[in-house]
Amino acid sequence: MSDLADLTAKYREFSKERDWEKFHDPRSLILALVGEVGELAELFQWEDPEVNESEISRTALQQRASEEVADVFLYLIRLADVLQIDLLQAANLKLTRAEERFPISRFSGIAPSKLA
Numbered sequence: 001m002s003d004l005a006d007l008t009a010k011y012r013e014f015s016k017e018r019d020w021e022k023f024h025d026p027r028s029l030i031l032a033l034v035g036e037v038g039e040l041a042e043l044f045q046w047e048d049p050e051v052n053e054s055e056i057s058r059t060a061l062q063q064r065a066s067e068e069v070a071d072v073f074l075y076l077i078r079l080a081d082v083l084q085i086d087l088l089q090a091a092n093l094k095l096t097r098a099e100e101r102f103p104i105s106r107f108s109g110i111a112p113s114k115l116a
Helices: 003-017 026-044 053-057 060-082 087-101
Strands: none
Touching: 003 060, 003 087, 026 060, 060 087
């Protein structure tokens, strides 16, 4: 069993033990996920875009960002579980399609939105 499968099972059990499964419909999980992404975005909303990784890692911001990223990840795992989506398989397929859609020869250093 993979680490992701273990974490998915652990979160499923966590929800079941608390009788929270009834609250974990796709809509509610998506709204919770959006809320957590918003909390993550809020941490960086007014940050100087020139701040580099080493500066961030030396601050409390990294710890808070870590917590918010974990919240996003956990809600995403739960949503995938409820929708019966193999998250790793879906992500690998998406990346394979992106590699085909955005070949290096045409997109190196160019944001796709600028070409659309």
